[in-house]
Amino acid sequence: MPAPSLNAPPGGFVGPVKRSITIAGHQTSISLEPLFWALLEQCAVDRALPLSALVAEIDALRITAEEPPNLASALRSWLLGECLHQHENGSQLR
Helix, strand or coil: CCCCCCCCCCCCCCCCEEEEEEECCEEEEEEECHHHHHHHHHHHHHCCCCHHHHHHHHHHHHCCCCCCCCHHHHHHHHHHHHHHHHHHCCCCCC
16 A cells, blocks of 8 residues: 655745744744744734734743743644644634
């Protein structure tokens, strides 16, 4: 039985891109792959929030964890959780 074929993600495999964002009045640099930046931007649009406000909300959730991960890991995990939630509900992130 042949293995299922896989496709590269949209835009191919690309390493992290660093961006600066202001959270609670402080500049911070975050490195994420372009696919994660695109999903994060779409989630912000879907919630009618500026990107920095969405990142600040995720950061606030992150720091309540028993052992908080770094912000980039928290953003990736949150986005994956959002994608899984959307999939379970029969919709999808754009």
